Amino acid sequence: MTDGAGSNIRSAYNVLFAIAAIAAIASALLGENARWLHYISKPLATALLLFIVVQTVTPVSKRYQWAVAVGxxxxxxxxxxxxxxxxxxxxxxxxxLITHCAYIIALxxxxxxxxxxxxxxxxxxxxLAIVWDLWSSLPAELTLPVTVYALVLALMGAQAISRAQHLATHSAKLAAIGGVLFLASDTLLAYGKFRFTIPFGPFWVLGTYYAAQWFIARSVAKSE
Structure with a gap:
């Protein structure tokens, strides 16, 4: 496959991903009336990012590529x-949780x-501050799982940021942006689920989530 053909395919997948992500967000906001669209578009958006990662010809490294793919x-x-x-x-x-462990392996x-x-x-x-703030709102059976998840998520985000500080490459910066957005997305999700209703919650949660995944997927390529 030529570089030009590969670039065209990646561009097409990126456009399809954007359409699927927008459909997933819109259908989540519409609720029951668009549940069928949500069931299709939400996993489709992530699957398209997986295709982009797997088809990357010049990855940062094979370990990075396949760890992100597993994630x-x-x-x-x-x-x-x-x-x-x-x-x-x-x-x-x-x-x-496994996703973040896979991303840590990549990072x-x-x-x-x-x-x-x-x-x-x-x-x-x-x-820890976020978990402490949410503690009284968490069901007892979820306190340990949520705490463990929050720490692993923080570890992933910290590694993404510190890697960008250490390497200062374009790929590392993309991954760092993805890590920060994942921290924001999951924080919004946790507060929306356990603490209070966030106006237009799906827009903020899924918007930051898909942006995070897109930046991480794009970070697989050595150069763009």
Whole structure:
């Protein structure tokens, strides 16, 4: 496949991803009347990002590429669990926990864990502060899973940021943006689910979520 053909395919997938993500957000806002569209568009958006990652010809490294791909596979499973009418929050939480572990594996492929200690301290303290603030609103059976998830998410975000601080490459900066947006998305999701109603919640939660995944998927390519 020529570089031009590969670029055209990636562009097409990016456009399709944007359409699917917008449809997922819009259908979530519309509620029951558009549930069928949500069931199609939400997993489709993540699947398209997976295709983009797998088809990247010049990745940062094979380990980075396939770790991100594994993360997106579990994100896809998590998307499905969280959109079902049954309460499968814990199953979705576990899937996204594995996603963040996979992303950490990718992000440590060329920069050691905690390369910038101050970043890790800041992200950990932020995660603990959010859990502490939500603690009284969490069901007892979810306090441990949510705490573990928050710490692993913070670890992923901190590694993405510190990696960008260490390498300062375009790819590393894209991953860092993705990590920060994932922190924002999951924080919004947690507050919206356990604390208070966020106006137009799906717009903010899914908007930051899909942006985070897109930046992480784009970070796989060595150069764009």
């Amino acid at each position: 997106l596979v579990f994100s896809l499973c998590g998307d499905i669990f969280l959109m079902l009418p049954q309460d499968m929050f814990v199953a979705g939480l576990i899937c996204f 440590t492929s060329n920069v050691r864990l905690a390369a910038v200690p101050a970043t890790f301290v800041a992200c950990t303290l932020l995660a």
